[in-house]
Amino acid sequence: MPLLLAVVIGGLYATALYLILRRSIVKLLIGLALLTNAANLLIFTSAGLTRATAPIVPLGSDRPPAPFADPLAQAMILTAIVIGFGVLAFMVVLVHRAVQAVGTDDLDDLKATDT
Amino acid sequence: MNLFLLGTLLVPLLTGIACLLAWRRRTTQRGLGLAGATAHFGATLGLLWTVASDGIQTAQIGAWPAPFGITIVADLFSAIMAVVAGMMGLAVTVYSLGSMDARREEYGYYPLFHVLLLGVSGAFLAGDIFNLYVWFEVMLIASFALLVLGGERAQIEGAIKYVTLNLISSAFFLTAVGILYGMTGTLNMADLARALSRTAAPGLVTTVGLLFLVAFGIKAATFPLFFWLPASYHTPPVATSAIFAGLLTKVGVYALIRVFTLLFVQDPGFIHTLILVIAGLTMATGVLGAVAQNEFRRILAFHIVSQIGYMIMGLGLFTPLGLAGSIFYITHHIIVKTNLFLISGIAYRLRGTYVLKDLGGLYRTQPALALLFLVPAFSLAGVPPLSGFAAKLSLVQAGLAGQQYAVVATALAVGLLTLFSMTKIWAEAFWKGDTGESAATPRPGSAAGVRPRGLTSMFMPVVVLAAVTVAIGLAAQPLFTLTWRAAEQLLDPTAYINAVLGSPR
Amino acid sequence: MSGTGPLLAAVSNVVLAMLTSTLLLALVRLVRGPSLPDRVVALDLIALTVVGFVAVYEIRTAQPVLLDAAIVLALIGFLSTVAFARYLERGARR
Amino acid sequence: MTVAVLSGFVLALAAPWLVRATGRAAGWVTALLPLALTVYFGSLLGQIGAGDALNVTHSWIPALGMQFSLYLDGLGLLFALLICGIGTLIFIYSGGYLPNDPHLGRFLSMLLLFMGAMLGLVLADNVIVLFVFWELTSISSYFLIGFQHSRPEARAAALQALLVTGVGGVALLLGVLLLGQVGGSLELSTLLGRGNEIRAHPLYLPILVLVLLGAFTKSAQVPFHFWLPAAMEAPTPVSAYLHSATMVKAGVYLLARMSPILGGTDPWVALVTTVGAVTMLAGGTLALLRTDLKQILAYTTVAALGTLTMLLGMGTADAARACMTFLLAHAFYKGALFLGAGSLEHGAGSRDVDHLGGLWRTMPLTTAAAGLAALALAGFGPVLSFIGKELLLEAVLAQSPTRALLAPAVLAGSALSVAAAAIVGLRPFAGTRPDELSDAQEAPASLWLGPVVLAAGGVVLGLRPEILAEPIVTASAASVLTRREVADLALWHGPNPALAFSGASLVLGLLVYRAWPTIRRSAAARTWWLSWGGPSRWYELGLQALSWLAESQTRLLQSGYLRLYLIMILITANGLAAYALLARVRWQPIVLQPAVQLHDAFIGALILLGALAAAGSASRLGAVAALGVVGAGISLVYISFGAPDLAMTQFLVEAFTVILLVLAFYHLPRFARLSGRTARLRDVVIAGVSGTLVAALVLLTTTARRDSRIAEYFAEHSVAAAHGRNIVNVILVDFRSLDTLGEITVLATAAIGVYVLLRLRPEKGSTP
Amino acid sequence: MTEWVTALLLLLGGAFILLAGIGILRMPDVYTRMQPATKAATLGVGCLLLAVAVHFDDLGIRTRALAAIAFVLLTAPVAAHMIGRAAYIVGVPLWEGTIVDELRGQYDVRAGVLRSRATRGSGTPAAGGE
């Protein structure tokens, strides 16, 4: 399974980065969204996979039955998902405003602020 | 529990919340912003004082013991950074009271500003690698919003690059954290240091270290990862530029120094040499970028890049003197660079442009401003006996001691080019006579003789920061003693690890 | 995969394979289009299939806690469909 | 002594107010400080002249080896007296030269700053402190040259001087730091005794070159001399003080100071002597090609600096004595000449020798002073400079190995001086007065006092050298030689080869003067090579090359194309990671558990194909839908491996992402295929390499994995201590609630960001 | 016994959903594709959730599984309606074998009005879509 997921994660990173390298600002956006997902899946995979129970203590027990999935990795991913969502929302609107301001979605037209 | 440690985090948080609750009530927010920034600066001073006298301060959030709960920890390096951040927060707040326009003040400037301070302070105090990631994101999102606040086209364009490249950096960071956690099963940095010191896979650790190098290298704007900075820093209102210039990249530098003294020290022959090479290239490319510019803030922005090279040079040298020099350099640079941006804002307020060609005559009409410009400008270039000289000198001495002649030569040559480009600003904006065009678009109320509103509160922080620059230049020893001690703490992290985890039995 | 007998284990293997094949078939439609509504239909089907997947997995691993995830998906999966539809109609109105 | 050094700085701060308070008398008032200092240093003459040295040390930045330590020996005293003595006259002069200038305060302030810096430079014991003052003199010179800042030429000249001396400063810093390393101390007083070790060290040659670079740039040695004539943009008192009497001699001071430490070796002798001799000749020659008085004087200063350098290169006792004597003499006569030129300009309105003439009637005092000083420049008459020149000739003729080379050079140099002296001493004053000078008049006292005192001083010292010159020269030469040999200075040494040489130079010089108009004409036709091949041209070319380099580098790196930035970042990351993975990692068998089941493979395929669909989609909303598929696939992975919270959140966030994109895309243009085939191929390769590296890293991580005791702790304490059964949620709201606090801050801030982006639109003419 | 019922329901549900998958691929236009995609899938998911209700002998789980079924039955047709209507409004073409279209001309997209047959007018569906 790690092999499969490694391939999947690698593929996600590759596609995300490919999209980020496009000239179309909208593709850039989709690439960023994919990249967040890819990073989350990477954390999930490298923290170790157990086809096991969720890290939830059954009622009446005081610890989850072993083996259980790593809860800390999950908490990290949850935090990362939320952060990613907030940032993506901002980016979406920023892109929207950029297209409005410049009148094109071609990133090559956005270079007035450099030299 | 050290209240100063907590206050460094809580004050900006609560101030941000209070400003948010006072949404669109401008006067209230101005008062809250000033009070909050003052209190925050006070807290950081208290923190530094405690750390300097009582040693490393730690707190376990939620009372969960390390390495299980999140640790916030202040060693001398953190505390120094926090103090400088607090000082800049206060200075820029006072400046903003005079310079920020009412609409931006109404629409969230103060809450965003304090969230930014929260993120920065959090990053300095984080004792947990994932928590560091979170604070980075807090800082970034606040900087995103501040960058676009006002929504002018240049801001939006600059923001696209700034946001994209910083998000890529965050992705690297997150990836690296994920792999690190996978390898070690822990996030607490002290615990990580222990785990990595006895790792069975040193090569993998080096690889992860390189990922962190890229992630923080982007944040810190090193070669060849700095592009977001010159593309965006000159676009927002100047107070925002100033706080960005002072703090943001320095958080990246902080993180570089932290992880490459605490975590990734297994392969210094490779990684730290690499950092040294990057340092040299960063200095050189940054200063050349500045030489090519003809606009006040763009020159300053490129100089940030260049100066980052000095800051990581000490890290690359990896000696007490080098690191002490780096920390001294960061401190000096934050004060000086923020001040230069603030001064550019005053020039803009008086002349309505940042373009050097259209500026001029400020020496004749604004001798005080001219003098105030010279202090940070020469300090930036390392002219003795200002703060930049002591900073550069320590790095050069450390470099010579390590026989790294190439990077030392680069550092000194870049200093000269920095001087060149500061005198360019001086000659064009101050010495040169009034140009006919400069009056083309005067600010409302900036006509001859009429002092535009808000100038007093814009001048005040500039004067204070210039005084500080002179003071730490002339009396560098106290600060240097402090940075030296900070560097020793960094190079021997046992104290840090024990402060967080308790001594090993 | 605790708590299930060999029968359900085998059956769930088959059913999961069926469900995931459906996902791939829907993906083909999503890629092929040709119209946006076609793609949205495919996405809608994928959302429903995922609900089914969760249900099967719940039985397979004896984890009733997964049910909440299924309910969430059942409730809001169609929100994105509505958003797409709204988008299309607005586009038509312009 | 510390007070003496620092008093200049303190008064510099007060100068603007002082000027406001004292008005026209400001020059006289400020001159009290250098006067007092002169008296102070004069009072030390007996003690120091007897061979003593004073040493004062204050702690400054001990961590950097920087202590504020001062060391006063004969050499330092000679310079200190020059600085303060001439300074006194300069301050008086300045008050008269710029009586109504609104910026007189700033001017005096800068001048005081310079004086303090110069004193510090020559008295510093610590080499870093020496460098600090060295740089301060450059900086104050920058401001003083650029004093008439509305003139572009003044600004350019100021910058040129700053950059040229700045390069030298950088070299000097490197040099002294290495010297400190090699010599084991940063104190000159200590280093003086360690010359042998230092000269034997492998770093000796780099140190020597670096220090010499510092000295040569500051003292305007060929090929760095060009900044000095350009610096004549400065007001005349500045030219007299900085660019003739004192600052430019800092290089000479440095050579003298370093002689015991670095001197005497073959490289030293070869380099210093040659550069000095060449500079002497070049300066002398170039002086003849100018008509502006200050330009001519500047080039003769270059020549004099060359002479001094040459003498220090020779390193003999004779040479050291000659050097010190000549240095003292030069300060007097050159100061007088410059000030005289300023008085002329003040009185007659011009500095061009072709436009001046017959002024001796109207400006008798100035004429007298200038005449005496010109005699000194020529090296004849009852002046100290004559003694100096005789010593110089003796020293050159005595030194056998280089005599053949140096003697003709010195002869030529002396002759050129004579010619120059004739030009500046005769031309403006003798002959008939042109009509346009009819309203010329004698300068006020403050303006003639300086030249007269200086010129007279030269005569007095020439006639009675034993009063002042002998103790000073003996003591300062002793500093260079590290042994004391009493200097026997006298105007008349009787007929000897040197005297004959002198006579020859006089004749030659007068011949040159006769031929001067012809020389100028023919030179004017040939100076094209100077403007094309001269060092100042190199400077120009250097600046152009710098700006070309800067611009092309910036165009290349900061191109404005976001994609290129990203590509550079990715290539960097790929390169580093690939190197580390290939060269630094020991690969181990990868872990394959848990095993892949059929539906796992399908889910994997779903995610990958969904991502590819998103990448390849020609429609924006199609891409969004494909993104939804990827999200669904990832949720399935979360479901399959025990993460219901993640799956649930992923669903929810995915739905909102889709909504967000759909809402926002409503206004966005359609996809266009913008990249060409090559660009796409390039990006596929870069992205593919990144993906492969990430995959490899993930696989590697599984081999190095160890179980998390943190997770174990959380499982243990979730119910017992934190009252919650959902461990993930307990982590979020309790164990690691600080993360969550940050996370929601991000979310709230993002919301504000969105709000301001859409609500706060620019008004016309904002941005403070 | 319940195990067999569960197994049967699972297989039935899986089969329906697979049917939906094949259907969405095979059907000729968007409207006919929605038939299997909405209906068969809803039924399939219903069966699978029912299997959960049968399998777990726990009242809480059973009621929640039934609630989930109810939610699916509530939302799926609304979603289908929204897509179908949007498809028609943007003018996604009907299959050539379609025998009748009584909606033609009833939408006045610009005014945002859908007329009943009684007040049939001359409006035309707007062209476009993605």
Add this chain to the structure above:
Amino acid sequence: MRSLILRTAARLLLPLLLLFSVFLLIRGHNEPGGGFAAGLVASAAFALHAFAEGLPQTRRMIRVDPISLLGAGLLVTAAGGVAGVLAGQPFLTGQWVSLAPVGLGHVDIGTPVVFDVGVYLVVVGAVLTIIFTIMEEA
């Protein structure tokens, strides 16, 4: 163009979704859910309402400006954290009381739960601010 079918369904779904969100919030400490997921479900309810009825109606129904929920939510989380400090313990230390109201059995109420409520408010405020702002733009 409004849809009668969507509107009717939304009217039914709004209370159901809100209820479900409260359910997720309360149960989150023990079962899957929690403030974030719950907040998103609540936001989904209002977003659906806005799609069905139009944004002005939704705003009128909600009455409060979502942006004010941001400050309020953050204040609640911070207050939950400061409670620990006031009790002389580190920031964000959980403070628990055990309640036994009639008929409800034994319930633990603690600052972490309050914290989760704050998260919930912030999420609702943020998501609605984002969605509504964009919808108004569109």
Add this chain to the structure above:
Amino acid sequence: MRVFLWNLLLALTWTAVTGRFTLSNLALGFALGYLALRFSGLVGRAAYGSRIRRVIEFLLFYFWELLLANLRVAYDVLTPRHHMRPGILAIPLDARTDGEIAILANLITLTPGTLSLDVSDDRQVLYIHATYVDEVEAFRQRLKEKLERRVLEVTR
């Protein structure tokens, strides 16, 4: 009364969903449901009777129809040739309230082979897409009688 029933329904949903059938939980659900109703402005709108028997009858009928129709779709999907005769029909409505119309429309959609597209603004007509329209008028009548009549029986 209707409000009360609605509220009770929500309370039951709550207990079902929380999975704890205790009196207190029901009370909590009731209270929360009341708040939700007040908040969403739904108070005073609902129209539900308690015709349990008719509901059950209807459901049985409907599920049978559902199964049959699904099999027909299955046959069509799985066989190589299409047997469809699709068309869009206007169904005149007897149902009047929003609730009635929505229930009818959704039930039609859930039945394989038919799909509610939209309701005319005057609520006179429901436009549906049907896949197996052998004869237009007969289809229209069958739908009205078999489905609409039974739905209205339940709701009225």
